[in-house]
Amino acid sequence: MLAYIFRRLLYALPILFGVNLFTFLLFFGLNSPDDIARMQLGAKYTTPEAIERWKVERGYDKPMFWNPARAGAEKLSDTLFVDKSLRMFTFDFGRANDGHDIAREIRSRMGPSLAVALPTFALSLIAAIVLALLLVFFRATALDFWGVALCVAMMSISSMFYIIGGQWLVSKTWALVPVSGYAGGIDMARFLSLPVLIGAVAGLGSGTRWYRTIFLEEISRDYVRTARAKGLSELAVLFRHVLRNALIPILTGVVVVIPSLFLGSLLMESFFAIPGLGSYTIDAIRSQDFAVVRSMVFIGSALYIIGLILTDISYTLADPRVRLG
Amino acid sequence: MTVQPVLLLTDLLVFILILGALALAVRARRHAPSLEAWRRVGKKPAAMAAAILLLIFAAIGFLDSLHYREPLPPAPGDAAAAQIRHSAEVLSVLDGLLTPLRRQTEKTYSAPFARELFQRETVERPGGGQARIYPRLVYGARHLQTGDSLLADVARRLAWTPFAALAASGLLLLTLSALAARRHDSSLAAAMRRILAGRTTLAWRAVLAVAFLIALLIAAGIALAPHYHLLGTDKVGQDILYLSLKSVRTGLVIGTLTTLIMLPFAIALGIAAGYLGGWVDDAVQYLYTVLNAIPSVLLIAASVLMMQVAIDTHPQWFDTAAQRADARLLALCAILGITSWTGLCRLLRGETLKLRELDYVQAARAFGASTAAILRRHILPNVMHIVLITVVLDFSGLVLAEAVLSYVGIGVDPGTISFGSMINMARAELAREPVVWWSLASAFAFMLLLVLSANLLADAVRDAFDPGGGR
Numbered sequence: 001m002l003a004y005i006f007r008r009l010l011y012a013l014p015i016l017f018g019v020n021l022f023t024f025l026l027f028f029g030l031n032s033p034d035d036i037a038r039m040q041l042g043a044k045y046t047t048p049e050a051i052e053r054w055k056v057e058r059g060y061d062k063p064m065f066w067n068p069a070r071a072g073a074e075k076l077s078d079t080l081f082v083d084k085s086l087r088m089f090t091f092d093f094g095r096a097n098d099g100h101d102i103a104r105e106i107r108s109r110m111g112p113s114l115a116v117a118l119p120t121f122a123l124s125l126i127a128a129i130v131l132a133l134l135l136v137f138f139r140a141t142a143l144d145f146w147g148v149a150l151c152v153a154m155m156s157i158s159s160m161f162y163i164i165g166g167q168w169l170v171s172k173t174w175a176l177v178p179v180s181g182y183a184g185g186i187d188m189a190r191f192l193s194l195p196v197l198i199g200a201v202a203g204l205g206s207g208t209r210w211y212r213t214i215f216l217e218e219i220s221r222d223y224v225r226t227a228r229a230k231g232l233s234e235l236a237v238l239f240r241h242v243l244r245n246a247l248i249p250i251l252t253g254v255v256v257v258i259p260s261l262f263l264g265s266l267l268m269e270s271f272f273a274i275p276g277l278g279s280y281t282i283d284a285i286r287s288q289d290f291a292v293v294r295s296m297v298f299i300g301s302a303l304y305i306i307g308l309i310l311t312d313i314s315y316t317l318a319d320p321r322v323r324l325g
Numbered sequence: 326m327t328v329q330p331v332l333l334l335t336d337l338l339v340f341i342l343i344l345g346a347l348a349l350a351v352r353a354r355r356h357a358p359s360l361e362a363w364r365r366v367g368k369k370p371a372a373m374a375a376a377i378l379l380l381i382f383a384a385i386g387f388l389d390s391l392h393y394r395e396p397l398p399p400a401p402g403d404a405a406a407a408q409i410r411h412s413a414e415v416l417s418v419l420d421g422l423l424t425p426l427r428r429q430t431e432k433t434y435s436a437p438f439a440r441e442l443f444q445r446e447t448v449e450r451p452g453g454g455q456a457r458i459y460p461r462l463v464y465g466a467r468h469l470q471t472g473d474s475l476l477a478d479v480a481r482r483l484a485w486t487p488f489a490a491l492a493a494s495g496l497l498l499l500t501l502s503a504l505a506a507r508r509h510d511s512s513l514a515a516a517m518r519r520i521l522a523g524r525t526t527l528a529w530r531a532v533l534a535v536a537f538l539i540a541l542l543i544a545a546g547i548a549l550a551p552h553y554h555l556l557g558t559d560k561v562g563q564d565i566l567y568l569s570l571k572s573v574r575t576g577l578v579i580g581t582l583t584t585l586i587m588l589p590f591a592i593a594l595g596i597a598a599g600y601l602g603g604w605v606d607d608a609v610q611y612l613y614t615v616l617n618a619i620p621s622v623l624l625i626a627a628s629v630l631m632m633q634v635a636i637d638t639h640p641q642w643f644d645t646a647a648q649r650a651d652a653r654l655l656a657l658c659a660i661l662g663i664t665s666w667t668g669l670c671r672l673l674r675g676e677t678l679k680l681r682e683l684d685y686v687q688a689a690r691a692f693g694a695s696t697a698a699i700l701r702r703h704i705l706p707n708v709m710h711i712v713l714i715t716v717v718l719d720f721s722g723l724v725l726a727e728a729v730l731s732y733v734g735i736g737v738d739p740g741t742i743s744f745g746s747m748i749n750m751a752r753a754e755l756a757r758e759p760v761v762w763w764s765l766a767s768a769f770a771f772m773l774l775l776v777l778s779a780n781l782l783a784d785a786v787r788d789a790f791d792p793g794g795g796r
Contacts, residue, residue: 286734297623300623
């Protein structure tokens with residue numbers, strides 16, 4: 001097992017390197033550092049000296065891949081690619097436009113993001129699976145038909161309407177919880193209950209329908225007929241047999257997103273003013289802070305790759321037939 | 326005095342898309358299996374109703390894709406000028422049809438059917454002193470005198486609309502029955518009875534019902550829209566109905582052109598990787614694993630930011646603001662395409678891996694057919710159902726994504742009217758007391774109709790074309 005994980009991590013390195021190179025080319029190949037400096041300084045009142053000073057201050061005054069002015073290995077290492085991109089492998093992300101250390105900012109914002117994303121994830125997963133089992137229990141009846149129709153209708157509504165509608169109804173009309181904001185400790189529940197609830201409801205339509213198809217596929221298998229023939233009740237068949245065997249397709253879609261929960265949700269955190277990584281990203285996008293966006297891309301990819309590895313490991317736990325070789 | 330047609334980049338692609346769809350339709354008519362599959366789609370009333378609704382949306386989008394520039398009246402004292410100058414403003418045929426809606430802007434918010442502005446204003450009394458009153462709208466309901474009843478006026482204007490809608494759907498019924506009667510060699514009355522009783526193979530009755538409702542709505546719009554702000558006005562006094570109709574094209578363009586742009590790459594790379602194997606397969610797999618590893622929102626954000634810098638630092642690329650907005654829209658489609666082609670590519674690779682081991686492909690290879698010929702004649706036609714299903718399934722997600730991206734600030738150009746920009750502007754209005762609900766409600770209704778009908782059609786298409794019948 002350990003050897004397997006180690007090998008998978010080794011395989012992940014070239015992918016992460018590819019992501020790194022791709023992001024670097026995207027950020028530095030399309031627009032030269034001069035263009036970016038001109039935009040950051042304001043297009044109208046910039047002089048070549050100001051641009052040069054901006055580049056030197058932030059360390060953008062190097063060649064991209066090859067520095068002929070240096071000697072030996074420094075020809076390769078004293079470049080923008082190594083300095084701005086490869087360095088992220090050591091979790092050193094440099095500074096944001098406002099001078100703050102990005103790595104420290106990310107560490108302090110992971111908590112709030114996770115505080116919203118984790119309960120949302122768990123709640124929507126459980127609700128969707130239970131509802132899907134319910135629909136499968138009543139399959140081929142009017143309840144199933146209208147349930148699926150409701151799911152399709154819910155899928156067709158933009159998540160922004162759930163947020164706006166929920167804020168308006170629960171916070172403004174009923175005045176049950178604050179509209180937005182964040183606090184630690186016991187107050188956290190007051191601030192986070194609405195975003196968690198809305199997040200779960202917004203994903204309910206697609207989730208329920210997805211699990212319903214998985215369960216329906218499973219329910220036509222032979223072992224289900226055998227279980228029924230043994231005289232098991234339909235509920236026991238569904239919860240003990242079908243759910244257990246449907247775990248593999250469920251895990252495929254679910255485990256991979258767990259590490260990415262750290263990133264939080266851009267929409268939720270922006271609407272509810274939660275100081276997590278999602279709102280950090282949005283702020284960076286709006287103020288065109290490229291260093292932050294670059295770092296978030298790198299972290300997001302790393303978390304996704306970890307999610308893929310976790311998915312494979314989870315298969316062995318769910319299904320004893322799967323061996324990691 | 327002639328108008329000058331303008332062909333924006335997205336217009337061109339929209340026309341190519343329409344021609345492509347027509348070509349596919351002609352091909353499907355001659356191809357028995359796909360004709361059969363489409364017939365299975367047409368049997369579902371929900372799918373047929375959705376298709377009609379989408380057709381109306383597509384018509385709106387098409388009218389909004391025919392752009393032109395209006396000639397300017399010749400400058401005074403410049404009578405001899407042989408050359409006609411054209412306005413810098415690029416309009417579409419839809420703009421032309423909706424001229425009253427486009428021109429009749431108020432000062433700020435007003436509710437649907439309102440006679441007065443939504444906000445009080447301080448005005449000078451004629452006899453001296455000031456008063457806080459709700460000023461009358463400049464255009465909305467201006468024909469009404471102070472004592473007139475709104476309901477009576479609306480009822481009077483709507484009086485003819487049910488008859489018009491009945492006539493329109495009756496005409497459709499007559500056409501359909503005439504076609505059916507000729508085909509089945511039966512009498513016109515019998516064909517009509519079969520359609521009305523719902524005993525036809527395709528769900529024509531649902532089409533008629535939806536067509537009637539749509540005709541009713543359109544007739545009501547024609548009767549009322551020039552005289553009232555049917556859905557109210559927004560912060561700068563623009564008619565919400567106009568904004569909603571203009572948003573349709575943006576949504577459609579994002580939903581369709583994105584797939585159109587990514588399809589060649591996804592198909593070529595997916596099939597090549599699956600069929601050729603070896604280093605090609607390794608390279609393609611590496612490419613899509615890398616792209617897949619980047620969370621799509623972040624990848625889109627990064628790409629859009631970089632595109633913005635490129636557009637902002639090169640203002641000389643574009644002649645008019647419309648061209649710049651259009652280039653941004655197209656670039657957004659391309660960026661969304663980059664992030665979404667990986668899924669289709671992986672599916673196609675997997676399917677091709679299966680197909681290349683089948684007997685008929687082996688036989689073709691044994692007969693010495695070239696690789697290109699095998700890919701074109703034997704592999705490509707047999708993976709097309711996957712492409713079709715992906716295209717229709719992706720559409721609704723892309724329309725929804727546009728709204729979110731525009732909200733985050735990485736969507737369409739701020740000057741482009743879209744559902745996202747409507748929601749974005751309307752969001753702050755909910756905090757008001759009393760609440761300004763109409764622009765959000767309109768964006769909600771239009772988006773729901775568009776996405777829901779796309780979802781319904783997509784489900785039917787998937788069920789009909791997916792031989793596995795799986796998810």
